[in-house]
């Protein structure tokens with residue numbers, strides 16, 4: 440493919456970065472979805488900036504995908520330019536600050552922090568997805584949230600400028616952050632203020648235990664995008680769905696998980712995103728009929744819906 444790059448002094452070769460018609464099911468936790476019209480895997484700040492400048496010049500909308508573990512990608516694909524962060528993986532340490540780029544898997548980031556003698560994130564072990572996705576959704580488990588240890592976030596705006604935001608915990612709430620549902624920014628790097636540890640074996644053990652527990656309950660044995668709905672205040676979406684007797688209910692290849700009713704799984708990898716969406720609407724309707732509670736999605740719909 441030849442891309443016309445107007446700036447003759449452009450250092451980044453966009454021809455090598457931009458790929459047409461990229462299959463996205465491999466980038467989706469539930470293994471569904473169509474193709475990206477155009478996608479790129481930037482590996483540093485300059486590449487990301489060149490891509491955003493290109494998209495601006497061509498008037499292309501931008502979509503960001505991390506690990507695809509919280510996104511339902513349309514069967515009709517994604518228009519414009521899809522930026523997949525999986526090559527933004529570097530990390531470095533400054534004193535107690537663990538600085539990591541947004542595309543590193545969170546679970547891997549925790550291992551590397553321990554390797555660097557820094558602890559604090561262990562209870563998030565085994566969470567799927569990337570550091571950027573976790574920050575955008577304020578992921579949490581076992582009483583800690585990503586925001587609790589976050590010190591700064593570097594993000595790029597669509598004009599290619601990099602900004603630093605100091606983090607105040609009060610700006611983050613349940614699944615909501617200053618970076619949520621923003622189509623105009625890409626999280627590039629995050630700094631976590633962690634604790635020096637001398638007993639790295641202990642920290643590793645703690646993390647492995649949490650991860651093993653997550654594996655044991657089998658929630659992730661089948662392709663899924665985790666919990667579909669947010670928990671309504673004081674309630675658990677999984678319990679409300681379960682009480683409607685919907686575990687195992689299936690539309691096409693999409694099925695309400697027998698293990699956790701707020702998960703939809705792709706059985707035998709036959710589901711389409713359309714099946715998943717239809718099942719989501721059915722579940723919402725049933726829960727409203729029985730409990731008079733309108734469930735709201737936690738997942739993101741990405742692409743041409």
Ligand SMILES: NC(=O)C1=CN([C@@H]2O[C@H](COP(=O)(O)OP(=O)(O)OC[C@H]3O[C@@H](n4cnc5c(N)ncnc54)[C@H](OP(=O)(O)O)[C@@H]3O)[C@@H](O)[C@H]2O)C=CC1
Nearest residue numbers: 505506507508509510568569571572573578620621626665
């Ligand atoms: N507790 C659990 O069991 C589960 C938890 N999750 C959590 O959800 C998170 C999903 O992560 P991941 O799979 O990487 O995310 P996805 O690739 O699924 O992206 C989800 C959304 O996050 C935002 N996003 C992701 N990366 C960036 C970035 N670099 N800059 C700006 N926005 C970004 C985008 O939303 P937008 O642009 O609209 O802001 C995107 O639509 C994980 O960290 C995981 O902890 C997921 C599944 C199960």
Ligand SMILES: C=C(O[C@H]1[C@H](O)[C@@H](CO)O[C@H](OP(=O)(O)OP(=O)(O)OC[C@H]2O[C@@H](n3ccc(=O)[nH]c3=O)[C@H](O)[C@@H]2O)[C@@H]1NC(C)=O)C(=O)O
Nearest residue numbers: 579580581665666668669670675677678681698699700701
């Ligand atoms: C899976 C996700 O996050 C999960 C996170 O892993 C866990 C553990 O920290 O706590 C939340 O689930 P949750 O509220 O369903 O927690 P669980 O402990 O599994 O269940 C809560 C209650 O619901 C009941 N429950 C759950 C599932 C089910 O099918 N039936 C049922 O009755 C459980 O018995 C329990 O009494 C997050 N979900 C949301 C929407 O906030 C995700 O974000 O994708």
